[in-house]
Amino acid sequence: MQETIWALVPAIIAIVLALITKEVYVSLLIGILSGALFFTNFQPLDALETTFTIMSEKVGGNTNIIIFLVLLGMIVALMSKSGASRAYGNWASRSIKSRTGALAATSGLGALIFVDDYFNCLTVGTVMGPVTDRHRISRAKLAYIIDATAAPICIIAPISSWAAAVGSSLPEGSSIDGFGLFLQTIPFNLYALLTILMVVFLIIFNFDFGAMKRYNETHQGDDEFIASRVETAADEKPRRGRVFDLVIPIAALIVLCIAAMLYTGGILEGANIIEAFANCDSSLSLVFGSFFTILVIFFLYIPRKIITFKEFAESFTEGFKAMVPAILILTFAWTLSGVCGENYLNAGGFVSNFVQETALATAILPAAFFLIALGLAFATGTSWGTFGILIPIAIAIFGGVESQLLIITVSSILAGAVCGDHISPISDTTILASTGANCNHIEHVSTQLPYALLVASFCLIGYIIAGFTQNGWLALGVGAVLLIAALLFFYYRSKKPKTAEQS
Numbered sequence: 001m002q003e004t005i006w007a008l009v010p011a012i013i014a015i016v017l018a019l020i021t022k023e024v025y026v027s028l029l030i031g032i033l034s035g036a037l038f039f040t041n042f043q044p045l046d047a048l049e050t051t052f053t054i055m056s057e058k059v060g061g062n063t064n065i066i067i068f069l070v071l072l073g074m075i076v077a078l079m080s081k082s083g084a085s086r087a088y089g090n091w092a093s094r095s096i097k098s099r100t101g102a103l104a105a106t107s108g109l110g111a112l113i114f115v116d117d118y119f120n121c122l123t124v125g126t127v128m129g130p131v132t133d134r135h136r137i138s139r140a141k142l143a144y145i146i147d148a149t150a151a152p153i154c155i156i157a158p159i160s161s162w163a164a165a166v167g168s169s170l171p172e173g174s175s176i177d178g179f180g181l182f183l184q185t186i187p188f189n190l191y192a193l194l195t196i197l198m199v200v201f202l203i204i205f206n207f208d209f210g211a212m213k214r215y216n217e218t219h220q221g222d223d224e225f226i227a228s229r230v231e232t233a234a235d236e237k238p239r240r241g242r243v244f245d246l247v248i249p250i251a252a253l254i255v256l257c258i259a260a261m262l263y264t265g266g267i268l269e270g271a272n273i274i275e276a277f278a279n280c281d282s283s284l285s286l287v288f289g290s291f292f293t294i295l296v297i298f299f300l301y302i303p304r305k306i307i308t309f310k311e312f313a314e315s316f317t318e319g320f321k322a323m324v325p326a327i328l329i330l331t332f333a334w335t336l337s338g339v340c341g342e343n344y345l346n347a348g349g350f351v352s353n354f355v356q357e358t359a360l361a362t363a364i365l366p367a368a369f370f371l372i373a374l375g376l377a378f379a380t381g382t383s384w385g386t387f388g389i390l391i392p393i394a395i396a397i398f399g400g401v402e403s404q405l406l407i408i409t410v411s412s413i414l415a416g417a418v419c420g421d422h423i424s425p426i427s428d429t430t431i432l433a434s435t436g437a438n439c440n441h442i443e444h445v446s447t448q449l450p451y452a453l454l455v456a457s458f459c460l461i462g463y464i465i466a467g468f469t470q471n472g473w474l475a476l477g478v479g480a481v482l483l484i485a486a487l488l489f490f491y492y493r494s495k496k497p498k499t500a501e502q503s
Contacts, residue, residue, distance in 0.1 A: 001038040001039070001345060002039070002344070002345055002346050002349075003345075003346045003349040003350050003353065004350055005350060006038055006345070007038075007340055007345035007346055007347035007349075007350050008340070008347050008350070008379050009034065009035075009038070010031045010032065010034045010035030010038065010336060010339060010340055010345070011031060011035075011336060011340055011347070011379040011380060011381070011426065012379065013027075013030060013031045013034050014027050014028050014030065014031025014032070014336055014425075014426060015027075015031075015378075015379075015424070015425055015426065017030055017031070018425045018426075018442055018445075025328060025329065025332065028329070028332035028333060028335075028336055028426065029332060031336050032051055032054075032332065032335050032336050032339055033047060033048075033051060035336065035339035035340060035344070035345055036048070036050040036051045036054075036339055038345060039339065039344050039345055050339070050344070051335065051339070054335050054338040054339055054344070055331065055334075055335045055338075057338065058331070058334035058335050058337070058338050059331055059334070062283070062330070062334055064281075064283035064284050064286070064287050065118065065283050065286075065330070066327055066330075067287050068118065068283065068286040068287050068290055069122075069323045069326060069327055069330075070319060070320050070323055070327075071287065071290035071291055071293075071294060071319075072122050072123075072290055072319075072323070073318075073319030073320060073321075073322045073323035074294060074315055074316050074318075074319030074320070075249060075253070075290060075293055075294060075297065075319070076122075076126050076319060076322065077315035077316075077318040077319040077322065078249075078294070078297050078301070078307070078312065078315045078319075079126075079241075079245070079246050079249060079297075081307050081311050081314075081315055082240075082241035082245050082301055082306045082307050083240060083241030083245075083306075084241035084242065084243070084245035084246035084249075084306075086130070086241070087241050087242050087243050087245070087246070088127070088130065088131075088243050088246045088247075091243045092105070092130070092131040092134075096131060096135070098135070099135040099136065099137060099206060100203055100204070100206050101135075102128070102131050102132050102134075102135040102137060103132070103137065103141075103145060103202075103203045103206075104203050105128065105131065106124060106128040106131070106132060106142065106145050106146070106149075107145050107148075107149050107199055107200075107203060109123075109124050109127060109128060110124045110145065110146060110148075110149025110150065110153060111149050111153050111196075113254065117150040117151045117154045117428075117429045117432075118286065118428065118429070118432055120146070120149070120150040120153070120154070121146050121147070121150050121429060121432035121433045121435070121436045122432055122435065122436045123250065123253065123436070124145075124146050124149070124150075124436060125142065125143075125146055125433070125435070125436025125437045125438065126436065127246070127250060128142065129142065129436075129437065129438060138215060138216045139437050139438055139439035139440075140212060140215045140216070140437075140439050140443050140444055140447040140448075141208065141212060141215075141216060141447075142437040142439065143433050143434050143436070143437035143439040143444040143447075143448070144212065144433075144444070144447065144448040144451065145199060146433045146436055146437055147422060147429060147430060147433035147444070147448060148195050148196070148198075148199050148422075148448075148451075149196070149199065150429050150432075150433060151192075151383065151418050151421055151422060151429050152191065152192040152195040152196060152418055152422070153192070153196070155189060155192050155383075155414055155418050156186045156189055156192045156193070158182070158183060158186075158274075166178065166181075166182045166185075166387055166391070166414065176395065176402050178278075181402065181407065181410060184407045185407060185410050185411040185414055187472060187473070187476065188407065188408050188411035188412075188466070188472035188473075188475065188476065189411050189414050189415050189418075190411070190412075190415050190458075190459040190462045190463065190475065190476060190479050191415035191416070191418050191419045191422075191455060191456065191459045192414075192415065192418060193476065193480075194455045194458060194459060194479055194480065194483050195422075195452070195455050197480060197483060197484070198451065198454075198455055198483060198487065201484065201487050202487075205487075205491050207490075207491050207494050207495075208494075209450075209490040209493070209494055210447075210450040210451070211446055211447045211449070211450055212447040212448070212450070212451065213494070215443065215447050240304070240305070240306050241301075241306050245300065245301070245306060248296070248300060249293055249296060249297050249300070252292075252293050252296045253289055253290060253293040256288070256289035256290075256292045256293055256296075257285055257286055257288075257289030257290075258289075259289070260284070260285035260286070260288035260289045260292075261276070261277060261280040261282060261285040262276045262277070262280070263285070263288070264280045264281040264284055264285050264288075265277055265278065265279045265280035265281075266279055298312065323435075325435065326431060326432060326435040329431045329441065330428060330431060332426075333381050333426040333427070333428065333431065336381070336426055337380050337381055337382055337385070337426070340379070340380055341380075341385075347376070347379065347380060354372075362405065362467070363467040363468045364464070364467050365394075365397070365405070365409050365412075365467060366405075366408050366409050366411075366412040366463035366464075366466050366467045367412070367460055367463040367464045367467055369390060369394060369409055369412045369413050369416065370412040370413070370415055370416040370419075370459060370460060370463045371416065371460065372390065372416065373386050373390055373412070373413045373414075373415075373416025373417045373419075373420060374416040374417070374419045374420040374456065375420065376389065376390070376417075376420065377416065377417045377418075377419070377420025377421045377424060377427075378420035378421075378423060378424045379420075379424075380424075380426075381421070381424045381425075381426035381427040381428065381430075382421065382427070382428070383417035383418055383420065383421035383427075384417075386413070386416075386417035386420065386421075387413065387414065387417055390413045390417075391410060391413055394406065394409045394410055394413060395410075397409075404470050404472070405467070405470050407472070408463070408466045408467070408470070408472045408475075411472065412463045412466075415459055415463075416459075419452060419455070419456050419459070422448070422452050423445070423448070423449050423452045423453070425441070425442065425445045430444070430445060454483070454486060455483065458479045458482045458483045458486070459479060461478065461479065461482065462475035462476065462478055462479035463475060465478055
């Protein structure tokens, strides 16, 4: 069953079960065990051994991410204990007067934190959660805004961990400059750009449709929805924390993470800024940045008696506990990705062989690669792995010669990978977006799925046009026009029931 279509079945099982049962932990575990059974020819004991071997490998290989999550949980707990989060919420409620303003501020902060999607998801949710609560914005809508301004922003940001991942996906010995190729793909990454356009449209026109609208109406119509979010803050004893007690740690976290990326990328050894970002260890950098942020918080809070030393120490265990659900889901998602990975069922090898053996007309390559990348990223939950598999294939198809069609095709791979990652229940960023927004994970997946697929459908049309015309700008223009037209249709359709009721 290795390197066959069966390699995709475990991920499909996990995803379908999660969507049906709403129980993501059990669904992921069943998917993992089914993959291990496939790999071991249905030997139960060998399958269990394989499962826990992969799990230990994946946890060991992602230790820095787990440490970062724990440290970030501690930072959140410290800011909450200090009263800084409540102070910021009170300030924002006075400064941000509308639902549109709250959503705009959330998306703006998401766009500002473009260095890393993990950092983006958790930070934006922590900072903007209290603000969106006060304007009756559901946690599912918050999770969508976070997710839509995480990977889609990172994949078009030249200075980000994602740019480094794309550049490193080129095959060894390639004459094409990886960073230069990445820069040229930015205008033609239709999914990222159209997703940002859709977020802006939804915020300006202040409406939702489909599953998101139904979810919002269900939760916003319940007074307990708001009460459950604000009663905790109301019951807290008065704290001395001020707005700058939240702003300074967040700013420190951003600056220190960027500085750490430059450090791990060799800036002190003579590398320039672009080389440093390209060669950085992003997960270790996030650990460094969050650790030193905790030190900043210590010297900011303790001398001023914002919190006691005992409360400072207590926040360590509280922060860890808060991140346990995210860590558990990530552990299972990494394990599922591992059992479908190169050393086991090798789903990527199956896709690679399929692409190489299928005689695809040059004109449909962008659209074909978009769909393949979307499917692979959706099934495996990893866009970076999708880059690594498909970009070398695309370069080989074009003979390693840079051309306009190659740039468009690589753009379609990046767009499809981000789209698949965006809608996959087992994707790291999807998990962290729901965690950061404090939203039920499956509810986040099901409410954002129609939005993402709407954008994806116009991306597919755009890449078909781009393949036949070799004009990425035309594809972007057509995709944008079609998306706006569709959104206007849903907008006016959403207003009809209100008009009928008023008449």
